[in-house]
Amino acid sequence: MFYEPRLANHGLPFGPLKAIVTPRPIGWISTLAPDGTANLAPYSFFNLLSESPDIVGFSSSGAKHSMRNAETSGEFVCNLATLPLLEQVNLTAKAIPASESEFDLAGLEKAPSRLVAPPRVAASPCALECRYIETIRLKDSNGVDSKSFLVLGEIVGVHIDDRFIEEGLLQAERLQPVARGGYFDYSWVDRVKSVPRP
Numbered sequence: 001m002f003y004e005p006r007l008a009n010h011g012l013p014f015g016p017l018k019a020i021v022t023p024r025p026i027g028w029i030s031t032l033a034p035d036g037t038a039n040l041a042p043y044s045f046f047n048l049l050s051e052s053p054d055i056v057g058f059s060s061s062g063a064k065h066s067m068r069n070a071e072t073s074g075e076f077v078c079n080l081a082t083l084p085l086l087e088q089v090n091l092t093a094k095a096i097p098a099s100e101s102e103f104d105l106a107g108l109e110k111a112p113s114r115l116v117a118p119p120r121v122a123a124s125p126c127a128l129e130c131r132y133i134e135t136i137r138l139k140d141s142n143g144v145d146s147k148s149f150l151v152l153g154e155i156v157g158v159h160i161d162d163r164f165i166e167e168g169l170l171q172a173e174r175l176q177p178v179a180r181g182g183y184f185d186y187s188w189v190d191r192v193k194s195v196p197r198p
């Protein structure tokens with residue numbers, strides 16, 4: 001089959017694009033609202049985009065709380081979403097008022113960050129403390145502004161639960177990071193193959 005996304009002429013019950021670009025890592029973003037409320041939400045338009053500087057980005061479909069808090073406070077934390085936490089990850093996607101915390105909604109404990117103010121998810125084995133860089137409003141190929149915003153931040157601190165490091169290497173298959181697929185689908189890493197470069 002072939003279709004053009006602008007025409008949505010795929011003839012399927014749901015657009016298949018997100019099932020093609022999968023697995024997409026999930027940035028489980030914690031931020032602080034101006035009133036001090038700890039906000040937490042998953043973003044699968046998320047990735048590590050650069051090293052030196054180490055930059056992560058997430059894209060917000062509309063100006064959501066995570067984006068606004070990152071902009072106003074200048075900080076955010078990307079917690080690693082893992083298989084044992086999948087239910088909580090999903091719960092924290094619920095749209096609730098800015099004055100309420102998804103940490104409480106999902107019964108998640110906070111852990112302090114070191115270099116930034118937003119707390120980490122205590123149960124998550126890895127977290128990236130980030131300083132906000134900028135928000136880029138995404139345009140389409142005709143130069144027309146969209147309602148999506150790419151939020152960029154520099155990783156200034158990295159937390160790793162030492163139990164997942166063996167012989168100096170982080171064991172991804174033990175961390176079991178979850179990723180987003182299409183529809184309501186998730187996948188996770190539980191098998192890794194090393195292929196040294198030629």
Ligand SMILES: Cc1cc2nc3c(=O)[nH]c(=O)nc-3n(C[C@H](O)[C@H](O)[C@H](O)COP(=O)(O)O)c2cc1C
Binds near residue numbers: 039061062066094180
């Ligand atoms: C696994 C998962 C990934 C998501 N990824 C995104 C995303 O990349 N961008 C987005 O705008 N919303 C995404 N959402 C929806 C947001 O998490 C949801 O709108 C949430 O309420 C936003 O919270 P906030 O306003 O506190 O930032 C995702 C939801 C789930 C369950």
